[in-house]
Amino acid sequence: MLFNSLDFAIFLPIVFILYWFVTNSNLKLQNLLIVAASYLFYGWWDWRFLSLILFSTVVDYSVGRKLRTEENQTKRKALLWTSILVNLGFLGFFKYYNFFLDNFVSAFSFFGIDITANTLNIILPVGISFYTFQTLSYTIDVYKRRLEPTKDFIAFSAFVSFFPQLVAGPIERATHLLPQFYKKRTFDYTKAVDGMRQILWGLFKKVVIADNCAEFANQIFNNSADMNGSTLVLGAVFFTFQIYGDFSGYSDIAIGTSRLFGFDLMQNFNFPYFSRDIAEFWRRWHISLSTWFRDYLYIPLGGSRGGTWMKVRNTFIIFIVSGFWHGANWTFIVWGALNAIYFLPLLLTKNNRNNLETVAQGRYLPNFKELSLMLLTFGLTVFAWIFFRAENITHAITYISEIFSASICEVPQFTERLEALKITKLIALFLLMEWVGREGQFAIEKIGLKWNRFFRHLMYYSIILLIIWYGGKEQQFIYFQF
Structure with missing residues (x-):
């Protein structure tokens, strides 16, 4: 369902009326309506992909509940990696399987070795890159004890599938959006x-x-x-x-x-x-993704705290990964590397915060x-x-x-x-x-x-x-x- 479609022009007022005039007296009913509306909104493209969102929701909710009581650090890491591998596994299969397979075959062909491999006719689920990162933010923040894991499965499902930003963001942090599902909402005309x-x-x-x-x-x-x-x-x-x-x-x-x-x-x-400058551009462009990579990739890698080599390495990693996130094509990787080259002089001269x-x-x-x-x-x-x-x-x-x-x-x-x-x-x-x-x-x-x-x-x-x-x-x- 597209925002610029007649379908959405009918869908939005109906959900709005039900939300504020039917379920407004009960917070759980409001959240349940959001979940139902979000699944309908997403299923409008292909109902089969609803199972991916549901499975990802169940996995991360369960991992969060387990992290709540688990004190053994080894087991906590195992739980974290369960969430990471499940979410990135889905993303990797649907988005990058054919890319890696084609490049694997091409690499061997370069050395004169012919390998026969069949690509799959995979349909990329709409918005998978966005809701995957959103659910990962929850698990990582719970693991790092920045966020108390939720006991409310309906509220968590609403957070994962929230239809306004489900397909193309902003990629919300659990620390910001999830608590809003716990609070009673009252209509604010302004x-x-x-x-x-x-x-x-x-x-x-x-x-x-x-x-x-x-x-x-x-x-x-x-x-x-x-x-x-x-x-x-x-x-x-x-x-x-x-x-x-x-x-x-x-x-x-x-x-x-x-x-x-x-x-x-x-x-x-x-x-x-x-x-x-390019540093300012990336503070202003797709802010939710830029800050996600900064907080969950760049800073854990060491950020700009180390020597020159570490700064250069981390800059290229974050920009190339950001480029690859956009699509399974070498053009996106080059685009990311080019932005890293733009950014490096500002970082090395400490002008990236101007x-x-x-x-x-x-x-x-x-x-x-x-x-x-x-x-x-x-x-x-x-x-x-x-x-x-x-x-x-x-x-x-x-x-x-x-x-x-x-x-x-x-x-x-x-x-x-x-x-x-x-x-x-x-x-x-x-x-x-x-x-x-x-x-x-x-x-x-x-x-x-x-x-x-x-x-x-x-x-x-x-x-x-x-x-x-x-x-x-x-x-x-x-x-x-x-």
């Missing part, structure tokens, strides 16, 4: 209205920006061999806004929907394309230095996205080679250039609104509150009209494939 604003902005990002950028990004990337350098640059820029509008749009809808039900989710994107405040805070415009740094960081990011979008390494290298050829000086050549110009104007409007609202949680949060009632509602209705005008394509979200 929070609900704020949630609707964020849903509206998320739909604008997805339907108006991402889906339209996708039309041209796909056209250019899929036919890159016939395109000149300037056209390929446009393709990379269109994809840059496609992936941001698509993924941050999903997060906005998820966070806004959660607010309708009285829950607070963590901010997942914080205007990353206004970053002044730019912690919002750019041009309290000012209308950035100064020349800030603008230059933003453009440089944006350019590096666009270049890295080419590997993320390319079909394979060869495709990426060929694409980049043509960009750095003489044809970059030619006029862009692709069909529907006038339509692309219209979308470019929408992107400019989008960036303007993001810039004006960059000190809030999302762009129109602060903008609308500062304007009087007439102009505020004019903005909302204009956004709704744009969504209706450009809607109807019902494209899946990019991160569903991860």
Whole structure:
């Protein structure tokens, strides 16, 4: 069930009414309704994958209960590894089995040894990378005694399967989200209205920006061999806004929907394309995943506490693993390694904690230095996205080679250039609104509150009209494939 579908437009009000007008007097019934709604929401794609969520839920709940009473450290580690192996085993089988098999065969073929191996026709369960990491955060935090294990199976099931963020995050920590299922929720009109604003902005990002950028990004990337350098640059820029509008749009809808039900989710994107260096970019892009890898991988490996070699090693590990998390393709690994290369100079010169405040805070415009740094960081990011979008390494290298050829000086050549110009104007409007609202949680949060009632509602209705005008394509979200 897609957020930008008619199915969800019917599903959400029904669940909302049942939640606040039927089950609101009983916390357990509210949580049970969330579980039922979440399983229905997820099963809309393929009901067979519900067994994976249920099995993962039972395993981690049982491991948590056992960790509660177990004091023997060896047995505690065995319980922890049971959870890790079960969850990562599912993830590894469904997502990476064919990748490892193909590369295993290729490695032996390189040495002249032919091995016959059959790949499997495996369907990747939607969102498996997200809920796997969410359940792992629970087991790890219980093991480290940061969190008291729950006795409430229904509340834990709701935490694992919570439908607003089940498929593509934010990847919530158990320490933050799980306790919210223990508390009685009361309807908060202000929070609900704020949630609707964020849903509206998320739909604008997805339907108006991402889906339209996708039309041209796909056209250019899929036919890159016939395109000149300037056209390929446009393709990379269109994809840059496609992936941001698509993924941050999903997060906005998820966070806004959660607010309708009285829950607070963590901010997942914080205007990353206004970053002044790559370290700031990664503090602002997919925050829930970046902080997950920082807390559960980077810091346990030693973080930046050791010598230069350890800093370099840990940086490459976290970025490459992050890249591989995105998909079973060497392009993602190269994308991760490239970001590590971007990040290393900042880490080694101890400048990776600069730019912690919002750019041009309290000012209308950035100064020349800030603008230059933003453009440089944006350019590096666009270049890295080419590997993320390319079909394979060869495709990426060929694409980049043509960009750095003489044809970059030619006029862009692709069909529907006038339509692309219209979308470019929408992107400019989008960036303007993001810039004006960059000190809030999302762009129109602060903008609308500062304007009087007439102009505020004019903005909302204009956004709704744009969504209706450009809607109807019902494209899946990019991160569903991860």
